Amino acid sequence: MTDPAQVTYDYYQFGDQIIGAITSFFAGLIGEISFKEYPKMKDAEEDITVPKIYQHVLALVFAVKEINQNPKILPNVSLGFHIYDSYSDTRMTSLNTLKLLTCQSKMVSNFNCDKSKNLIAVIGGLTSEISLQMVNILEIHKVPQIAYCVSAPETNAKNPFFYRMVPNEALQYRGIVQLLLYFQWTWVGIVAGDYDLGEKFLRTLIPMLSQHGICTALIAKIPVVTYVVNVIELMLTLKPLYNSLTSSTIKAIIVNSDRKTVENLKWLLYMNSMSESISETSIGKVWIMTAHWEFSSLSLIRSFDINVFHGALSFAIQSNKMLVFPKFLQFQQPNSPRGDGFIKISWEQAFNCLFGNSLEKVESSDLCTGEEKLETLPGVFFEMSMTSQSYSVYNAVYAIAHALHRIYTSRTKLSEMLNRGRVDLPNLQPWQIHPFLASISFNNSAGDEVHFDENGELAAGLDIVNWVTFPNQSFLRVKVGKMDPLALPGRELSVNVETIAWHYSFNQVMPLAVCNDRCCPGYNKQKKEGEQFCCYDCVPCPIGKISDQKDMDDCFECPEDQYPSRNRDQCLPRTLNFLSFSEPLGITFVFLALSCSLGTSLVLGIFVKNHDTPIVKANNRALSYSLLVALLLCFLCSLLFIGRPQPVTCCLRQTAFAIIFSMAISCVLAKTMTVVLAFMATKPGSQLRKWTGRRLTNSVLCCSFIQAMICFLWLCTSPPFPDLDTHSLSKEIIVQCNEGSVVMFYCALGYLGCLAMVSFTVAFLARKLPSSFNEAKFITFSMVVFCSVWFSFIPAYLSTKGKYMVAMEIFSILASGAGLTAFIFFPKCYIIVLKPDLNRKEQLMRRNK
Numbered sequence: 001m002t003d004p005a006q007v008t009y010d011y012y013q014f015g016d017q018i019i020g021a022i023t024s025f026f027a028g029l030i031g032e033i034s035f036k037e038y039p040k041m042k043d044a045e046e047d048i049t050v051p052k053i054y055q056h057v058l059a060l061v062f063a064v065k066e067i068n069q070n071p072k073i074l075p076n077v078s079l080g081f082h083i084y085d086s087y088s089d090t091r092m093t094s095l096n097t098l099k100l101l102t103c104q105s106k107m108v109s110n111f112n113c114d115k116s117k118n119l120i121a122v123i124g125g126l127t128s129e130i131s132l133q134m135v136n137i138l139e140i141h142k143v144p145q146i147a148y149c150v151s152a153p154e155t156n157a158k159n160p161f162f163y164r165m166v167p168n169e170a171l172q173y174r175g176i177v178q179l180l181l182y183f184q185w186t187w188v189g190i191v192a193g194d195y196d197l198g199e200k201f202l203r204t205l206i207p208m209l210s211q212h213g214i215c216t217a218l219i220a221k222i223p224v225v226t227y228v229v230n231v232i233e234l235m236l237t238l239k240p241l242y243n244s245l246t247s248s249t250i251k252a253i254i255v256n257s258d259r260k261t262v263e264n265l266k267w268l269l270y271m272n273s274m275s276e277s278i279s280e281t282s283i284g285k286v287w288i289m290t291a292h293w294e295f296s297s298l299s300l301i302r303s304f305d306i307n308v309f310h311g312a313l314s315f316a317i318q319s320n321k322m323l324v325f326p327k328f329l330q331f332q333q334p335n336s337p338r339g340d341g342f343i344k345i346s347w348e349q350a351f352n353c354l355f356g357n358s359l360e361k362v363e364s365s366d367l368c369t370g371e372e373k374l375e376t377l378p379g380v381f382f383e384m385s386m387t388s389q390s391y392s393v394y395n396a397v398y399a400i401a402h403a404l405h406r407i408y409t410s411r412t413k414l415s416e417m418l419n420r421g422r423v424d425l426p427n428l429q430p431w432q433i434h435p436f437l438a439s440i441s442f443n444n445s446a447g448d449e450v451h452f453d454e455n456g457e458l459a460a461g462l463d464i465v466n467w468v469t470f471p472n473q474s475f476l477r478v479k480v481g482k483m484d485p486l487a488l489p490g491r492e493l494s495v496n497v498e499t500i501a502w503h504y505s506f507n508q509v510m511p512l513a514v515c516n517d518r519c520c521p522g523y524n525k526q527k528k529e530g531e532q533f534c535c536y537d538c539v540p541c542p543i544g545k546i547s548d549q550k551d552m553d554d555c556f557e558c559p560e561d562q563y564p565s566r567n568r569d570q571c572l573p574r575t576l577n578f579l580s581f582s583e584p585l586g587i588t589f590v591f592l593a594l595s596c597s598l599g600t601s602l603v604l605g606i607f608v609k610n611h612d613t614p615i616v617k618a619n620n621r622a623l624s625y626s627l628l629v630a631l632l633l634c635f636l637c638s639l640l641f642i643g644r645p646q647p648v649t650c651c652l653r654q655t656a657f658a659i660i661f662s663m664a665i666s667c668v669l670a671k672t673m674t675v676v677l678a679f680m681a682t683k684p685g686s687q688l689r690k691w692t693g694r695r696l697t698n699s700v701l702c703c704s705f706i707q708a709m710i711c712f713l714w715l716c717t718s719p720p721f722p723d724l725d726t727h728s729l730s731k732e733i734i735v736q737c738n739e740g741s742v743v744m745f746y747c748a749l750g751y752l753g754c755l756a757m758v759s760f761t762v763a764f765l766a767r768k769l770p771s772s773f774n775e776a777k778f779i780t781f782s783m784v785v786f787c788s789v790w791f792s793f794i795p796a797y798l799s800t801k802g803k804y805m806v807a808m809e810i811f812s813i814l815a816s817g818a819g820l821t822a823f824i825f826f827p828k829c830y831i832i833v834l835k836p837d838l839n840r841k842e843q844l845m846r847r848n849k
Contacts, residue, residue, distance in 0.1 A: 009345065011081070011339060013339060014078075016078045017077065018079075018081060019060070021124055021393075022083075022085070022130065023086065023126070024050070024125060025085050026087045051377075052380065054346040055386070056126075056389060058332065058390075059386060059393045060081060060083065062328050065328075077404070082117070086133075088260075093133040094136075100122060101138075121437075122143055122144070126259075127151075131145070135162055142429075142430060143161065147162070148393055150258075152169065160434065160438075166291075166392065172315050173205055179288065180513075183513070184518075184550075185252045186513065186514050186515070187215055187534050188216065188217065188250060189219070189248065190216055190219050190254045190255075191222060192219075193256065193260050194222060194223045197256070198256055198258075201256040202219065213533070218244060218245075222264045222265055241268065245285070246283050251284070251285060251512060255290065256292070257293035258293075262293050285511070289313065289315065291388070317388035320386075322386045329375075348368060353368040404433065404436075406436045407433065516535060517538075521547055522541055523541065524553060525552065540568065541568040559571065560726045560733075572731075576732070577733060577802040577803055578802070578803055579803040579807060580803075585807060589814070590642060592814050593638045597635040599821065600821055604625070604628040604632065607621075610832050620670070623667050624671070626663070627820075627824070630661075631664055634664060637657050644735055645736060650720040650722055650737035653737055654737075655715060657813065658749070658751075662704050662751065662755060665759055668824070669758060676762065676766045703755060706751065710747050714741055720740045721738050728801045728802070734803075736802070782824050785819030789812050790816060
């Protein structure tokens, strides 16, 4: 073999410094190599291209043209370029990379036979495989390479001469996770190529999804086809995969959309839909595409229906509007001989026509006129606005130009080095541009700041989400948000998905990308045994707990001042429970207490007015007055139990009640004892007569004093205080008086009960003593009422809560006090007021006899 294979397509422009480039314009369906003859390319008619990628070539040409016309960058120095294609094949990538390093016509390893070709740096490639193949060759010659691939090539060691115009792909993975979390899509599928790049994608993304609670329900690996003859075999192989994609309940599918994977996915969807005579253009999925795909299509599959990707969400590399670039594209003419070996084949395959010299016989309707307009092409074949990948190529040219500019403008240092024979400006070496590229930072013509980080990656913006739709075979791309242009690796990515302008048709396919229906508020998730953690049952919240959002892992209790709603989906404010003066029950008790007090006051007034009558003097007039005053205070002390508890009222409630009622019961006991002693003292020589006077009255004060001492000790040790009971009632908070010392509380009540029982017993034994004004019988009836009321009070008090418990105590106070007043004093008032003739001493003496 004396001559290497000749490469048909390249684009060369002379300049003082040459920028090399490797594109991926051809699809790379390369046939097998025969070792019996020299390698050769296929005929032009057999080439399969991606017409849209021709814009990458034009973006480089446009950038070089701008720089050469700009007197502020590289004055008196012209830039040229030499562009080859990789054919998406490692062999052709290696061959054409070596061609960049040698000469145009021949390839001689390790020799540069073309002195006019001053290669200074190389731009490429589009994929990590192509970039890696270029790295292996360029690093040997220390030629800087600026790639625009989304995924960094996996090299054994960091290559200092390798730069990338794309931020770290880890940002994209975090963006995918945040996008899924925003829409709460936790049941997703993943489609990736069945080769190294796809494996790396799965290896990185799946653990991140699991870490954030997202389940991977389907992993589809798309085999990569290299030869056209394997297409039918590929369809048979991918048939089960097609069935799993279309029949699966998964609504959101993440696609690692490098060119190989997406093109084979298109084949998969198109061929299987055609074989099944499916006319629908959607399979009911939302595709989440990574930034590899530029929505381009092979010329071979121009008839494929890509509306299946309608409504897809895609990440994209940073781009900006270049207002002059569309005008530059409009002046492109395929008939202009400018050394562009790509334009004719691109024109033919984009417009589906042929130039006259392409075939011996062509139909007139299939002839290319050269007057076709690029702006009439659908977006999948060509775009007039600069794409994100073309923008990366454009920035790469500017990065090289600015690095060269710094070298040429450092005149002082360079002159010193030139005088020492160390640098020859016309023969600038590629490795000399490396330190300037590593520290480059500049603004391109679009105003974007461009600089590389310490890893050789572009620390620039990343467009987070594109909304893709295909009206009339074109697409609309809606930019959503950008990462901080100065973000360094490791800085968190913020996906601003709230600003997406949702299209009506996209809303129709908004998926419920979950394993099962979401749990409504009022329910919580319960894991299903034997299934992934994203699959769960929904169970109602237990009593006393709520869940106020969908898909909550656990229910929670409401704050103490709130209670669960009936559906257990929200917390409602709890009302305060206490017996208020303004409510009907409180008003009723106030009226009864005042009425009883008025009645008792009236009785006291009648007794005072008739204090010299026999009926008033009988059974110790002082005790009668003391009893009436005590009963009056009992009725009034019931008002302390009404209203919101306060520190003072809490201290006075039970203590005042205990002391006053002790005094009342002591008076009743003393009056009973007076009757008994009066009859016993009539016996001759009885010593009991002396107890019927003041001494008996003093005993009342003694009994009351004991209760007062108990209450005083209670207030000094652990007094009652206002308290909130948040547990007894579910919807209300009981505002109550905490008794403080329960022992002292029951001591006071116990002492009062003992007095009552003693008084009842004595009155019961003395009930049959004869006398006109004998009170024993009436005292017995009053004590029966008193004891009945308070014995009934105990179970009622213990079985009620809140204000009704207080109401029971008020009722017992009023009822027992009214019983004492009615049975003891009303008969006497009846005689005093209505039967005054019976209120005589003779009547008393006659009854005694």
